Amino acid sequence: MAHPKRRHSSARGKKRRANWKTSLPNVVPCKQCGHKKMQHYICPNCGHYRGEGVIDVSDN
Numbered sequence: 001m002a003h004p005k006r007r008h009s010s011a012r013g014k015k016r017r018a019n020w021k022t023s024l025p026n027v028v029p030c031k032q033c034g035h036k037k038m039q040h041y042i043c044p045n046c047g048h049y050r051g052e053g054v055i056d057v058s059d060n
């Protein structure tokens with residue numbers, strides 16, 4: 001198996017990892033009600049997905 005010839009310094013690893021960034025979730029407005037929702041997710045406010053009522057969200 002491939003094996004590293006020399007060890008990397010801890011600074012080298014830390015420099016590489018310093019470029020790791022978090023990203024915000026992709027939030028888009030619902031086409032049905034305008035509520036902000038996650039892309040490719042059913043709207044938690046009205047239960048619609050791509051213009052169709054998929055789930056019933058009436059809160060008792």
Ligand SMILES: [Zn+2]
Pocket residue numbers: 030031032033034035043044045046047048
């Ligand atoms: Zn909605």
